[in-house]
Amino acid sequence: MTETKVAQRSTGFIAQHELWDDEQRDDQHGIVRGKTLTVPEFFHVLEEGKDFQFVTSIFDTTNHPIVPPFGAGNFAGVPELDGLPDGILVPDPLTFRVVPWVEKTGWILSDAYFSSGREHPFSTRGVLRRQLDELRAAGYDLVAGLEIEFYILRLEDPMLRPEDCGYPPEAPKVTALQHGFQYLTESRGDEIDDLLSLLRDHLLALGLPLATIEDEWGPGQIEFTFAPDDGLRAADSALLFRNAVKQICRRHGYHATFMAQLALPNFFGTGWHIHQSLSEADRGGNAFCGEGGQRISQTAAQWIGGLLEHALPGCVFTTPTITGYKRYRPDSFAPDHVTWAVENRAAMLRVIGNPGSPSTHVENRVGDPAANPYLFLASQVASGLDGIRRNLDPGTPAEEPYLAQAARLPASLMDAVRELEEDTFFAQAFGATFVDYLIQLKKFEIGRFLQHVTDWEHREYFEMY
Template sequence: MVNQKQGFIERHGLWSDAQKAAAEALVAQIKQSGIRNVRVGWGDQHGIVRGKTVSAEHFIKCLKDGKDFQLVTAIFDTTNHPIVPPFGAENHLGIPEMIGLPDGVLVPDPTTFRVLPWVEDTGWCLSDAYFGNGAPCPLSTRQILREQVAKLESDGMGMLVGLEFEFYVFRMLDPKLSPADSGYPPAAPEVEMISHGYQYLTETRGDEIEDLLSYLQKNIDALGLPVETIEDEWGPGQIEVTFDPLPPLEAADAALLFRTAIKQLCRRKGYHASFMAKPKIANTFPSGWHMHQSLVDAETGANLFAADGEDTPLSKLGMAYLGGLLAHASGSALMSTPTINGYKRRAPNSFAPLKAAWAKENRGAMLRVIGQGGDPASRIENRVGEPTANPYLYIASQILSGRDGIARDIAPGDPVTAAYDEDRPDLPESLMAAIDGFAADDVIRTELGEKAHHYLVSLKKFEVARFLSEVTDWEHREYFEMY
């Protein structure tokens, strides 16, 4: 680097050789391109981007010293309620570096840098969270995924992940910005549909919102995200976007950028985009996040799920990986479906799974196996996730579950045909049940580490407690007049 004095990043050895080279090139790019500001982002525990906007000159300094950042955000629920007393002895959750809530350091990953096409002269760069002593923050979910990827690589394998997001776009009528609506959390915006009816993959319906889809695609393409398809989904104003396969960390980074970009782009045009699984809007069909995945040979790139013959849909390794996903279906639900609302998309024949089961080309099963007889595109589609899931945790849950399946050669059992009716283990029906399953899974506890595991349990128990303390519309209708 051009700086003579050794900085925080170099002093603690926080970058790979590839990142060092990318940083050198990035300094030259920023100086030549006229970029004024850079958004230094961090994917928090909820998969929401937090961070700071800094001047281009200051960002160049950040490439040496990192950027000071308040890691108090790590103890927030989705509405910024601290899950523990911010200055109590218990706020550290077993992490001494967080006592008193001192600043942490966001270390930019220069390989993630993008120029935002919808913001004038502004760049965007993801970062990793560290403490002032150079230790990685154990609550940083990008680090959790990186550790799982490293374990997979130590086994001589890599992974490819295909993202498939469903979400809604509504026309904004009233953003609810009055003081009375600015609560904790604030009032939801008032919206209307952008199209009518349930018209799955109908060309005319898609054409009705072509201006919007083209606007979104143009900007997403400009970010360098590998969009494969963008189309109207089942519900009115529901959209599905799929991506070409990516390595796991790149896929998670892309998911994070994609969601925040979609919300910003829509808001600028008078729309409201929501990745909520089941909005409380009449005639909306639930949205899911289907994750396609396969393992590849780290040296050759060959698909390790491809079967040798016609008698099995996946290789022996692939079937054991499949068995691992099923064995940890209950334990990993907290990582794939982390909200109370996410469990409300599950119902018989709803395209959302109810049981820990697999099938060949069956969209009612949790795990849909695609490919047979040596097909190089052989893969597993996990249909259990919700679109709000933290992408680092969701992908990490697949790796650790699949690796355990391979290590113990777990048999997945027979495929199902009637996915909602057969006698297979039920998936958690609520976030409360998912917390119990997560807490009871010793493999997940060991893989994540005690601190991260305890933290995620605490985070979600706090969310559940807030939900249970709220008097709902259902309760008021049910009891207020009758009693």
């Protein structure tokens, strides 16, 4: 059934508001939320949409309300959230997939609307879509390849006793799958081949553009890479990938985590790298490809200039967790300065490709695997496009990025939020209503963290004072 035929014959909510398009829905954290429908109800929803509780908009990562739930005027410019009424989820039929690890079950993404037909302003996929539209108007399309690291551990105790079931609950007890510390060796990968093959088969059955599976550094640390895709599909793939991996692993007695730095001994940090280039909308060629012996084009240099210009406030979008900033250490394979370089993994931005190569692109190595994929990609598009519009010069590539005389990346989420508060660019690009909301959300999360007495504090002060 095509979207056009549904719209023509329907008189329901979706047709009335002309909502059939390429939109989808995740929450503000990049966490998938939804409902399970019977088949008859699903066909009804294709015309009317599905009621959905927008109370999820006021939750932090562990479902703590960041505002008084029934207060009036909690979010400026969004009176529709007063009283926490239901909204409408509009399914996108183009995203329907059969879930291979669940019997007779499909999976479809939706976008969130208020009952008036207005799109929910906190829709992160909408933020990305608008940035991609601006990029297309400038004559380009984003091409993005994903490289996502994560850990798989053996689940020993899910910690489901009543006293463990708070929010957040107690972390599950786990053991390592293998020893690690033998980067890219076949033997380490072979030790967990049954599980990796299961993941591979299911992800390919979902239609994800999986390219490689690689043994990483730490015990049970894995990297999955994906073939280049257009920006929107790449973000959708990242959302589905994380959801699929966690579900499949849990069903087979494992725990998969995309947390950036684990509180376990001998476990390295994990990152998310986005490989990006631009295709010319009218001709389809790689706009980053250098000419006349140059490694990169002027467009690529301007794009890099934009990413550097907005890197500090942009960290709230690329690294939205408190833990993510513990990756930014010298000689850690994660960046700690706002730098670019040619084929150098110490830099934040790594240029890959030889002069004239049609595969020339830029790898941004700053990302947290837990980042909302729509906001991560939207921040890249907005920043890079600003670099093109303003002809920003990225300067000389760094030879020793960890020693470069360049701005340091934020040391904490607190520092990153402060950078975003003092910034005006992203408020203009994404809208002040959305950016103010995200700052409010992150400040609440930071406040909860600062009220918690950590293990470090207890060891540091308890005995001696």
